[in-house]
Amino acid sequence: MNESSTELLFLILFLLIILSGFFSSSETGMMSLNRYRLKHLTRSGHKGAQRASKLLDRTDQLIGVILIGNNFVNIFASSIATIIALRLWGDAGIAIATALLTIVILIFAEVTPKTLAALYPEKIAFPASFVLTPLLKLLYPLVWSVNLITNNLLRLLGIKQSNQDSDNLSREELRTLVNEAGALIPRKHQDMLVGILDLEKVTVNDIMVPRNEIVGIDIEDDFSDIITQIESSQHTRLPIYKNDINNIIGILHLRNLTRVLSQETPNKASLLQECREPYFVPESTPLHTQLMNFQKEKRRIGIVVDEYGDIMGIATMEDILEEIVGEFTTNFSANSADITPQDDGSYIIDGSATIRTINKTLSWNLPTSGPKTLNGLITEALESIPDTSVCLKIHKHQMEIRQIKDNVVKTVRIYPPGK
Template identity: 45%
Template structure:
């Protein structure tokens, strides 16, 4: 080293520090790069992204090569700094050697470790993609040494009974992680689109029992009815698909598509035998079927309506393709007369609600936060809370919402008044 001038030694030291900073930055950028963004670039044919993906697929070799290069450069920089100090202050000055060691340690920490890592973490993609070309060459150069070191590490991990996943570059997202990802993307998505994506994620957790039309609200046809009356019911119906039953509403024998019955309505009298022949077989759905699975079933069966049954085969209600789509995109503008009038806002800000209204529908349409659990309707929530059938005039509070029972009928709450949390008045228990 005596043959080299101090300027040359300082230049070489600076080069060592810069190269050590490169290794630190490349390590951080490779680990911090957005894998989903990287996959997107790969699909677009980006060569740098493809190379980066291949490097991340062999994490042990990648990290081994980076750490080997970084360690060699840091040690070389520390040794060269000691030589420079000795050249400047002589061999007998221990204080100068100590201060020189502390100084080079501080310089390496700031300029070769912390600063490059901070920059790389903030601009992971811009650092990782170009760095991949250099790292690919370094991995090949360091392959023999890294292979031996990696084999020794794996052997020690095996002795310690520590299992290591071979590839960390890809992993499956859980529903909660996917939901968090959509929430974090709120700055890049319109609020409506974000809500639709969240609703789509939630389809796996929601069952048909949560969105079905209850049995007592189903518009159905009794095939035992007088043909003239049955004809009138078909003409005035509000739906294109109607369950047809015999004896009791739970005994569904088929589903009528109204367009198929139109030729029969042209006759003077409705022919019941022909009417039976045009019925589709009913499609029954278990009540605990997730909405996402049911959406796929509708697509595979090329149908738009199913009858929901419990574990004993008892009819609970029906669910349509529209019910599922509304959970994703919100309510459609068209409604039948039977579906209107469920919400009536009063002058004092309170809401008159039908007891049979779905809790999910109330939360979605009115922006409420009523608890969703075993109870599916407002009536069910009130009965679950009181553990009794209330009388008209009874008041209670569920969550932040005071509720007053206005009308009961057939052992159920028919109409209730709900006071929004921000405008409610104290109520006396009845």
């Protein structure tokens, strides 16, 4: 009778250790679930995911029922092990039982099941949810009492429980998530998603075509010269100004030119009739705002002005889209007239090239918080307009001014960092 009861105690102890492993793995598996994949599976009708999602909606209750079950099982197992040890070794068996049970629980009921649950959370958490859901209903009064005492204790310690959704990602966290997606998202798509997130950081004056590079039509020129200029233009939309670029009076879409030329006596007046009134954009407008403004106004080109109303440049829908999808050319570095690679690893760069273009093209990290062009960056570093060729170092880049004209740095030789 004594041997059979001892065997029964060993069997009960074995089952209790299995139950302890179940509660330990359930806790780790539930907490390790990918919440976004869980939401996807829940919406797809996965029963296990739906049960797990409901349990995770009240994390305090879930943890409460798991810990109540785990502690009850472990304490019960300790009592059974003590009884067995006393029968087998007498009073000395208490120390032996404590040591052996600690090792067994640590290996078989804690470390091993929790490691498996961390590696395969869905395979552990979803089946466990079928047990934890009815168990929570059964033990709800006890769980509610424990949580009530715990919450009041936390409140006394000055810890406030937030009801905000902890699953919400910040912009930086979302950027990290996209960058760490690996093969799940193609590299090109990752760049596009990050480009969308970065639109808020970039303003219109970061991507605009500067005023000195605006290709426009002076309405005061001879009509024949205007037509010749339009026919040789590489742009589909051209600003029309009167005498000075600051006096833009309209935007001409070249597809409307056929209506002008089809008239018996085409003239400037008929040309102006086909122009659309200019659309002005503040230079400090964030790109994500301007993108929506273009859509709202049904525009594709905007005249960028500063706080005084002076024209700074032109921004187009294509410029903003390039911030998302990248340059439309197949190899921008090879096609860019502003950046010419040299045999020694350096680059001859036009002074009017924007810092953002240089950084994107060459994967450099020149500062963009100040001047927008290379000429501006150099003159700011020198704190004067150079009157001769000089060498300087900016942000670990060796620079050699090669040409200066009209108080503007025209060309610069720049070496990559470490050259």
